[in-house]
Amino acid sequence: MDIEDTLLMIPGPVKVAPRVLRAMSRPMISHRSGEFGAIYSDCAGLLKQFFETKNDVVIMTGSGTVGMDAAVGSVIGKDDKIVTITNGKFGERFTEIGERYGKAVPVNFEWGTPFDLEKIEAALEQGAKAVAMVHNETSVGLTNPAKEVGKLARKHDAVFIVDGISSIGGNEFQTDDWNVDIAITGSQKALAVPPGLAVVSVSPRAEERFLAKSAGYYADLKAHLKSARKSPAQTPFTPAVPLFFALQEALHMASEEGFAARRARTAKQAESVRMAAKALGIELFPKVDELSHYSNTVTAMKMPEGVTDDKLRGGMKKQGVIVSGGQEKLKGKIFRIGTMGVCSSGDILRTIQTLELVLAKEGRLSARGAGVEAADKVLGA
Amino acid sequence: MDIEDTLLMIPGPVKVAPRVLRAMSRPMISHRSGEFGAIYSDCAGLLKQFFETKNDVVIMTGSGTVGMDAAVGSVIGKDDKIVTITNGKFGERFTEIGERYGKAVPVNFEWGTPFDLEKIEAALEQGAKAVAMVHNETSVGLTNPAKEVGKLARKHDAVFIVDGISSIGGNEFQTDDWNVDIAITGSQKALAVPPGLAVVSVSPRAEERFLAKSAGYYADLKAHLKSARKSPAQTPFTPAVPLFFALQEALHMASEEGFAARRARTAKQAESVRMAAKALGIELFPKVDELSHYSNTVTAMKMPEGVTDDKLRGGMKKQGVIVSGGQEKLKGKIFRIGTMGVCSSGDILRTIQTLELVLAKEGRLSARGAGVEAADKVLGA
Numbered sequence: 156m157d158i159e160d161t162l163l164m165i166p167g168p169v170k171v172a173p174r175v176l177r178a179m180s181r182p183m184i185s186h187r188s189g190e191f192g193a194i195y196s197d198c199a200g201l202l203k204q205f206f207e208t209k210n211d212v213v214i215m216t217g218s219g220t221v222g223m224d225a226a227v228g229s230v231i232g233k234d235d236k237i238v239t240i241t242n243g244k245f246g247e248r249f250t251e252i253g254e255r256y257g258k259a260v261p262v263n264f265e266w267g268t269p270f271d272l273e274k275i276e277a278a279l280e281q282g283a284k285a286v287a288m289v290h291n292e293t294s295v296g297l298t299n300p301a302k303e304v305g306k307l308a309r310k311h312d313a314v315f316i317v318d319g320i321s322s323i324g325g326n327e328f329q330t331d332d333w334n335v336d337i338a339i340t341g342s343q344k345a346l347a348v349p350p351g352l353a354v355v356s357v358s359p360r361a362e363e364r365f366l367a368k369s370a371g372y373y374a375d376l377k378a379h380l381k382s383a384r385k386s387p388a389q390t391p392f393t394p395a396v397p398l399f400f401a402l403q404e405a406l407h408m409a410s411e412e413g414f415a416a417r418r419a420r421t422a423k424q425a426e427s428v429r430m431a432a433k434a435l436g437i438e439l440f441p442k443v444d445e446l447s448h449y450s451n452t453v454t455a456m457k458m459p460e461g462v463t464d465d466k467l468r469g470g471m472k473k474q475g476v477i478v479s480g481g482q483e484k485l486k487g488k489i490f491r492i493g494t495m496g497v498c499s500s501g502d503i504l505r506t507i508q509t510l511e512l513v514l515a516k517e518g519r520l521s522a523r524g525a526g527v528e529a530a531d532k533v534l535g536a
Numbered sequence: 537m538d539i540e541d542t543l544l545m546i547p548g549p550v551k552v553a554p555r556v557l558r559a560m561s562r563p564m565i566s567h568r569s570g571e572f573g574a575i576y577s578d579c580a581g582l583l584k585q586f587f588e589t590k591n592d593v594v595i596m597t598g599s600g601t602v603g604m605d606a607a608v609g610s611v612i613g614k615d616d617k618i619v620t621i622t623n624g625k626f627g628e629r630f631t632e633i634g635e636r637y638g639k640a641v642p643v644n645f646e647w648g649t650p651f652d653l654e655k656i657e658a659a660l661e662q663g664a665k666a667v668a669m670v671h672n673e674t675s676v677g678l679t680n681p682a683k684e685v686g687k688l689a690r691k692h693d694a695v696f697i698v699d700g701i702s703s704i705g706g707n708e709f710q711t712d713d714w715n716v717d718i719a720i721t722g723s724q725k726a727l728a729v730p731p732g733l734a735v736v737s738v739s740p741r742a743e744e745r746f747l748a749k750s751a752g753y754y755a756d757l758k759a760h761l762k763s764a765r766k767s768p769a770q771t772p773f774t775p776a777v778p779l780f781f782a783l784q785e786a787l788h789m790a791s792e793e794g795f796a797a798r799r800a801r802t803a804k805q806a807e808s809v810r811m812a813a814k815a816l817g818i819e820l821f822p823k824v825d826e827l828s829h830y831s832n833t834v835t836a837m838k839m840p841e842g843v844t845d846d847k848l849r850g851g852m853k854k855q856g857v858i859v860s861g862g863q864e865k866l867k868g869k870i871f872r873i874g875t876m877g878v879c880s881s882g883d884i885l886r887t888i889q890t891l892e893l894v895l896a897k898e899g900r901l902s903a904r905g906a907g908v909e910a911a912d913k914v915l916g917a
Contacts, residue, residue: 183550
């Protein structure tokens with residue numbers, strides 16, 4: 156098996172379309188040229204549609220984390236409080252970043268369980284300059300109620316920062332309608348670009364509250380906004396030019412499909428994985444309530460009893476299908492299938508069929524083909 | 537003219553070899569796989585040879601600046617002093633970063649003029665936790681005496697940070713012999729990879745002096761070292777996978793040529809540009825002394841009298857050859873030709889010939905072909 160000839164079904168980096176890979180391999184151009192500026196501006200315009208926002212967006216070279224880092228570090232100084240809501244690994248990352256620059260006030264929920272809005276409001280009532288949350292907790296496959304937290308943030312006059320890294324473009328995400336002051340995504344998720352770019356939208360309201368000097372030098376939203384507003388548009392530091400080529404091509408692909416159509420397709424695809432899991436007697440990991448829902452970009456499932464991570468994921472990898480395991484405290488307890496970007500029905504069916512093969516080998520499959528049938532029923536609908 | 541079908545002769549991003557572009561366009565793989573770890577480790581091993589060091593190296597996703605940011609932010613806290621030596625734009629960047637995290641003590645020299653070691657020592661005598669300098673000032677085409685500053689740093693017990701971004705792999709650069717505690721390079725220079733990766737080497741001596749918490753979250757050398765030492769090697773945050781594919785291929789290309797052979801070729805190529813300039817009556821911009829020398833990776837020349845930046849660079853671009861102008865206070869006063877990485881003799885001759893054409897059009901060429909002849913004489917030797 157060649158690792159580059161496998162089916163990548165992890166929640167990022169996701170499969171990249173051949174035409175995007177080809178665009179990415181163009182010869183270098185100067186990053187200070189009008190040509191680069193035109194690419195930046197074209198991407199920024201399409202990203203605004205992707206984010207459903209009128210706010211400015213900046214494109215930074217780095218992982219999604221550099222966007223989270225820039226968001227918190229541009230707003231939170233030594234004496235500022237930031238409420239960080241956690242129910243998974245990436246929520247905890249906001250707490251770590253908040254502690255690095257100011258005072259984090261974590262509101263913790265068990266990994267994979269819904270937010271309790273009353274607890275969040277109680278924390279905000281103590282006064283905070285910002286509140287940060289993860290919209291789609293990649294680590295547990297749960298989508299959190301950003302709209303409702305956005306209302307609380309506005310009510311308590313806090314800058315609302317949302318990690319939309321594995322969400323924007325896959326799940327519904329309305330930056331402006333939900334009062335999201337700073338929204339972040341990464342290139343390797345629903346955009347279906349290789350990893351290496353973070354995209355950050357900034358509301359005028361957030362910008363007014365920026366620190367005079369942001370905490371970080373590289374991760375400084377003020378510097379990125381200033382450069383992006385130049386004509387031609389620029390970046391403050393040398394950008395990863397090939398990833399901009401790829402981003403532009405991928406945004407055009409998404410735009411051809413239609414941003415809303417892509418979100419609807421992504422939702423249907425995740426539903427097909429959930430139905431397959433149900434048919435195979437595999438339990439979904441996250442708990443949901445009326446405000447949170449199963450993620451449309453990543454499905455987290457409990458490891459079937461008596462099956463080890465090595466047997467399940469190792470067995471699938473041997474068949475050329477790569478899925479993710481649990482992170483940190485969930486290692487060996489769950490497995491995750493990513494379905495976003497340019498994932499196809501065929502990709503999903505092959506994944507479920509491979510899962511069935513592995514379960515059969517472990518004596519954990521009751522009815523052969525039941526998972527594929529259930530998935531196909533949703534996908535064909 | 538298609539911008540992707542031009543000859544890129546700027547001091548980074550530089551031309552990328554077709555085989556590196558092809559390697560870069562491979563399908564995505566998981567960044568948490570053993571396969572990615574093997575690529576990271578292979579690159580790190582070759583980079584140690586590139587850096588002439590036994591120190592650990594980490595590969596960060598971001599521009600070279602994220603490496604400078606991480607270096608200073610991992611060592612310099614609020615009350616720490618850092619001596620920053622400047623004779624160009626990138627030296628000034630160290631001052632900005634130093635001021636962001638601690639107390640910068642700038643030792644400023646006019647852009648493009650040599651260091652005065654006595655002034656540097658006088659600053660170090662006041663006590664400083666670190667001293668930072670740029671080895672090859674890309675903005676002015678001058679290579680500064682790192683070895684000598686390294687001796688002063690050691691004598692005064694300061695962590696020695698060197699921006700080797702446009703230098704390492706092109707100019708002579710002996711990380712260990714010169715006592716460089718933290719050396720930084722960027723992928724888009726002598727490595728001839730597209731931009732988007734910073735490489736940083738860290739001595740045990742620097743690591744001992746790391747802050748308990750580095751200033752930045754994303755730009756945190758401690759986190760990068762910790763992940764790089766895992767087996768398989770990892771990155772703390774999702775890496776730009778395609779740029780790692782490209783880096784590995786480019787390092788193998790450089791290793792096939794031989795790192796020392798590449799440096800010797802690069803030196804000869806810069807010499808050929810200087811000789812062409814001389815033959816064309818164009819003055820080199822930087823002033824040199826016995827310790828500093830003309831850069832082997834970028835040649836900065838004064839704009840010929842009566843010729844505007846627009847006529848010179850714009851005219852060359854019309855012929856498909858892209859060279860750089862001056863930055864900030866040097867805008868319109870100088871122009872720069874980069875010659876590093878996989879730049880060929882043919883590339884240089886085409887560049888000089890195009891420069892001659894433009895000069896002729898402006899009535900500033902005395903003897904047609906004199907520049908090409910002078911360059912060829914050096915290149916053919």
